[in-house]
Structures are given as C-alpha cells and as structure tokens.
Amino acid sequence: MPRCLLYLSLFAVGLSVQAQGATLRTDCPPSFEKTASGQCALRTFYEFYDSVQGAGLGGTQTALPDHRDGFTPQQIDLGRYLFFDPLLSGDGSLSCATCHQPALGFSDGLPRALGRDKRDLGRAAPSLWNTAFLSHFFWDARAQSLEEQAQGPLYSEREMNNTPAGLLAALNTEEAYRALFREAYPDRRSDKIVLEEVYTALAAFQASLISLNSRYDQYAHGYHDALSEHEIEGLNIFRSFVARCAECHTPPLFTNQQVAVIGAPEPEGYPVDIGAERTYNAPRLRGGFKVPTLRNIASTAPYMHSGRFNDLLSVMEFYNGGRGHAVPEEVDLHLHWHISSPNLSTDELARLVDFLGALTDESLTPDIPPRLPSGLDPFAAMHERKQQQ
Ligand code: HEC
Ligand code: HEC
Structure with a gap:
C-alpha cells in the first residue's frame, strides 16, 4: 500500500474510534x-x-x-x-x-x-x-x-x-x-x-x-485539626481494648484481610449463610466472612454481607448488644474472641459513627464514560x- 494511503486508512480508523468518543x-x-x-x-x-x-x-x-x-x-x-x-x-x-x-x-x-x-x-x-x-x-x-x-x-x-x-x-x-x-x-x-x-x-x-486521602488520613499524617474532637474520641474508642474494632478493621486499610465469625444476623426469614465454611471446608468458619474495609463506609449502606443493617448506628448497636446475641439458638458458631460485650454508652456509639464518617474520600472517583464503544x-x-x- 502506498504510504499516503496507509496514513489515510489509519486516519480513518482513528476517526471512527473518535466518532464513538473513545x-x-x-x-x-x-x-x-x-x-x-x-x-x-x-x-x-x-x-x-x-x-x-x-x-x-x-x-x-x-x-x-x-x-x-x-x-x-x-x-x-x-x-x-x-x-x-x-x-x-x-x-x-x-x-x-x-x-x-x-x-x-x-x-x-x-x-x-x-x-x-x-x-x-x-x-x-x-x-x-x-x-x-x-x-x-x-x-x-x-x-x-x-x-x-x-x-x-x-x-x-x-x-x-x-x-x-x-x-x-x-x-x-x-x-x-x-x-x-x-x-x-x-x-x-x-x-x-x-x-x-x-x-x-x-x-x-x-x-x-x-481512597487514602480522607480526613482520617490527613490526621494520621500529622494534621491534628483534620478531625473534630468528637471524631478523635471515636477513633480512640475504635482503637481501644474495650471496643477492639481496630484488631480486625486495622488501619490504614481498616481491614486485616482475615475471615472472622462475628454472628451478624440474616434478614428475617433467611437461612444462615455459612460463608467461609464452604471456602475452606472448615466448620469452625461457619458464618465467617472477610473483614470488610470501612473506607467510604458512609456511602455504602445497607451494611453486612446480608445487608441487614440500614445505618451505621444499627451496626454499632449490634456490636454492643452482647456476644452472639443475634445468633439463632439452634446455630452453633465459633465467634471470634474479639467479639465481646463492650457496654459502650449511647454517646460512645455516636462517637464511633462520627469517626466512621471521617473515613470518606471519594476524590479519585473516575468519570463514567458518556458513551461506550458498544454504543x-x-x-x-x-x-x-x-x-x-
Ligand atoms: C448483579 C450484581 C453484580 C454484578 C453485575 C457484578 N457484581 Fe461484583 N459483586 C456483587 C456481589 C453481590 C458481590 C459479593 C458476592 C459474594 O461475596 O458472594 C460482589 C463482589 C465483587 C468483588 C469482591 C470485592 C471484595 O471486597 O471481596 C469484586 C472485586 C467485584 N464484585 C467486581 C465486579 C466486576 C469486575 C464485575 C463485572 C465483571 C462485577 N463485580 C459485577 C454484585 C455484582
Ligand atoms: C473479630 C473481628 C471484628 C471486630 C472486632 C469488629 N469487626 Fe466489624 N466486621 C467484621 C466482619 C467479619 C464484618 C462482616 C460481617 C458480615 O458481613 O457478616 C464486619 C462488618 C462491619 C461493618 C459493616 C461493613 C460493611 O461494609 O457492610 C462495620 C461498619 C463494622 N464492621 C464496624 C466495626 C466497629 C465499629 C467495630 C468495633 C465496635 C467492629 N466492626 C469490630 C469483623 C470485626
């Protein structure tokens, strides 16, 4: 093919792709x-x-x-x-x-x-x-x-x-x-x-x-003013040996990437989801799920594998409700030893929710392509x- 024709046809391909906006x-x-x-x-x-x-x-x-x-x-x-x-x-x-x-x-x-x-x-x-x-x-x-x-x-x-x-x-x-x-x-x-x-x-x-530039991250890098007093209080509860949240939701990812059995309930009328028991063929992991990240958690309601909780306060009340309180009687789960009965006050639960709100950073949200190659x-x-x- 003569060179000018080759260029012309390349140009044409370029145009047709661009015509699709891509x-x-x-x-x-x-x-x-x-x-x-x-x-x-x-x-x-x-x-x-x-x-x-x-x-x-x-x-x-x-x-x-x-x-x-x-x-x-x-x-x-x-x-x-x-x-x-x-x-x-x-x-x-x-x-x-x-x-x-x-x-x-x-x-x-x-x-x-x-x-x-x-x-x-x-x-x-x-x-x-x-x-x-x-x-x-x-x-x-x-x-x-x-x-x-x-x-x-x-x-x-x-x-x-x-x-x-x-x-x-x-x-x-x-x-x-x-x-x-x-x-x-x-x-x-x-x-x-x-x-x-x-x-x-x-x-x-x-x-x-x-997502690593939330107000929490700014605080972690040394900008103390990035968090409010309430949020700092929440962070301290989150990291405390009473609540133990950070043992599983470990900063900076807010997950330790392990599977844990915490006994979060299924929606009314749903059978127990055995979760990681099937993956590892291990009965002691019945009802075990991967510890999810808590980054951008304020944007992703409802919560848990089963979507059982509509808001973060309900999740906090679940953790505060006493070890295994939501597990049906006939179900035998090996709950993780960090799941306990922290007896947090209503105020402390609210502070945890405040803190979780400081984990939001959606600044790198990509654009949705206005048009797709498929049309x-x-x-x-x-x-x-x-x-x-
Ligand atoms: C119909 C809804 C639906 C569609 C479509 C869908 N997903 Fe998902 N995605 C889910 C659900 C539900 C889960 C969790 C399922 C489970 O754990 O068993 C999931 C899990 C994931 C996870 C695991 C995240 C984690 O933290 O473990 C990734 C990654 C993912 N999806 C990416 C994709 C990609 C890429 C596509 C397209 C090829 C896709 N999903 C299409 C509903 C969907
Ligand atoms: C023993 C490990 C462990 C501890 C301790 C723990 N969590 Fe979790 N967390 C998990 C697991 C596992 C899930 C997912 C369970 C499920 O979906 O059934 C989860 C789910 C969550 C969710 C919902 C996430 C989503 O994407 O739906 C929030 C919010 C949460 N935890 C916050 C906390 C807070 C706050 C504390 C402290 C009071 C805490 N967790 C303590 C393991 C833990």
Whole structure:
C-alpha cells in the first residue's frame, strides 16, 4: 500500500474510534506516577512508613500492605469502558457498574444485590474502593485475584450470564473495541481480543480506585485539626481494648484481610449463610466472612454481607448488644474472641459513627464514560437499579 494511503486508512480508523468518543488516555490517574516504562505506580504518604500491617500494631502511621499496580494508563482506561459496558452481559442488561455504582461507594444501595431478572443474590455488593490491596475476594474469600473474581459475575447464570465464547464474540465484533484493545496491548501478535486482556483491563481499572486521602488520613499524617474532637474520641474508642474494632478493621486499610465469625444476623426469614465454611471446608468458619474495609463506609449502606443493617448506628448497636446475641439458638458458631460485650454508652456509639464518617474520600472517583464503544447506554443499567430502592 502506498504510504499516503496507509496514513489515510489509519486516519480513518482513528476517526471512527473518535466518532464513538473513545480513545484511551495516556496519562495515569491522579495518585499514580508514570514510570519510565510507561506503567502507573501508586504514590501515597503511607509508603514513607515502614511498620508493615500485620507486623505492626496498626497505629496511625502503619505502612500499607502490598498492592497491585504497574498497569498502563491505556489498560486502566480500557477497563473503565469495560466496567461500565452492559455489552459484557449475555443479554446486554447488566454491567459491573449496575451493582458497583460510583455514586454509591461502588456498591448499589440495596441490602442484597439483584441479579438477572432482579433475582435476590443473597449477599450485598461490596464496595470496590482499595481492592488493589486485597488478597482475597468475595465475602467468603473464595477468589484469590481480581482476575479470578471477575469471572464469577461474568459467567454466573444468576448474574451477567455470559460465556467466555459469547463475551469474546461480542467484543471482537465491535471494531471500536478491537481498536482500543490494540492501544492497550500494543505488543500482541494477533488482532483478536482474548479473555486475559479483558480480565487484566478490569483488574487495572479496579486497582486504580484508591481512597487514602480522607480526613482520617490527613490526621494520621500529622494534621491534628483534620478531625473534630468528637471524631478523635471515636477513633480512640475504635482503637481501644474495650471496643477492639481496630484488631480486625486495622488501619490504614481498616481491614486485616482475615475471615472472622462475628454472628451478624440474616434478614428475617433467611437461612444462615455459612460463608467461609464452604471456602475452606472448615466448620469452625461457619458464618465467617472477610473483614470488610470501612473506607467510604458512609456511602455504602445497607451494611453486612446480608445487608441487614440500614445505618451505621444499627451496626454499632449490634456490636454492643452482647456476644452472639443475634445468633439463632439452634446455630452453633465459633465467634471470634474479639467479639465481646463492650457496654459502650449511647454517646460512645455516636462517637464511633462520627469517626466512621471521617473515613470518606471519594476524590479519585473516575468519570463514567458518556458513551461506550458498544454504543450501549452506560447509565441505563445503573438507573434501572436506583428505581428499585
Ligand atoms: C448483579 C450484581 C453484580 C454484578 C453485575 C457484578 N457484581 Fe461484583 N459483586 C456483587 C456481589 C453481590 C458481590 C459479593 C458476592 C459474594 O461475596 O458472594 C460482589 C463482589 C465483587 C468483588 C469482591 C470485592 C471484595 O471486597 O471481596 C469484586 C472485586 C467485584 N464484585 C467486581 C465486579 C466486576 C469486575 C464485575 C463485572 C465483571 C462485577 N463485580 C459485577 C454484585 C455484582
Ligand atoms: C473479630 C473481628 C471484628 C471486630 C472486632 C469488629 N469487626 Fe466489624 N466486621 C467484621 C466482619 C467479619 C464484618 C462482616 C460481617 C458480615 O458481613 O457478616 C464486619 C462488618 C462491619 C461493618 C459493616 C461493613 C460493611 O461494609 O457492610 C462495620 C461498619 C463494622 N464492621 C464496624 C466495626 C466497629 C465499629 C467495630 C468495633 C465496635 C467492629 N466492626 C469490630 C469483623 C470485626
């Protein structure tokens, strides 16, 4: 092909992608620095502290655990399109964002997520903030990576109900997606989209959802005035040997990433969810769930795996209600030894709620793509959900 024709056809491809409103970003998201090899590396104040979570005491100046980064800006941006695109579901009705909405703390505002045909999935959609730091995924810790996790909802017939072949066919037929995958994976030989590229891009996007600049963090870095007196009081209760919250919800992630049995109740009429007993085939973990992060917790009501509590004060009352008080009599749970009866006063419970409100930082909320490469409407699936509430 003569060179000018080649340029012309490249130009035409560029135009058609742009006509869809989609070429990939070449800059890293805020909080990430582009390395010499073109990857995005996370930069936070916590990297200057060296007491590692787990080894340290979880004090305010404790380092963060290992995390995922090193994706390119293009992979992160491609993941953003995929995350919001209902094309990923078998019938084009659900996107990841249907149940993980940016405006709802990357949860969905519902007690339990609704799958295909609005079926109750039995568990709440967790927030996706700071998943870059997690080593296990799902309430029962049954997935070990973001890439493995994504295959759950994609191929579950109760959720997005796609198949690997169906997903690849849908993406490969969209020329706009083929062009974007070429930008995100410039070194590949074939022009065909493969599954690993989809999982990597979704992981790259989710690993960019960083929330580490709340007023609590500013306080932890030495700005005493960042928290009010009430919030500092709440932090002290949170870290106390009476309440023991920080033993499990350990700063700075506000989770120690372990599974714990705390005996949170199911909604009326629901059977006990055995949780991590199934994952580890361990009866002593019956009713055990992964300790969730408390970052952006004010945005993600209702609470617990079962969505049983509508507000944070109800959660505090649960912890204060006495060890095992919400466990049905016929159920035998091995409650964690840090679950006790702290006998906190009404004021102290209110201070805990005040403190939890200081863990909000949604400043790095990504933009929802106004238009998707598939031409589908990213907002349709999310709006439909909100009407359910
Ligand atoms: C129909 C609602 C729904 C859809 C669609 C959905 N999720 Fe989820 N997501 C959930 C629920 C519910 C859970 C918890 C399930 C469990 O623990 O058994 C979850 C869990 C997760 C987790 C684990 C978080 C943690 O802290 O352990 C990640 C990550 C996640 N989803 C990402 C995604 C991605 C990526 C997609 C799209 C490929 C997606 N989700 C689609 C409802 C949904
Ligand atoms: C033994 C470990 C442990 C201790 C101690 C503990 N928690 Fe939890 N927390 C968990 C686990 C596990 C869950 C999830 C349980 C479930 O969903 O059934 C949870 C859930 C929560 C939730 C709901 C999170 C969400 O996303 O729905 C909040 C809020 C919370 N805890 C706050 C606290 C506070 C405040 C304290 C101290 C009074 C505390 N926790 C003490 C382990 C613990």
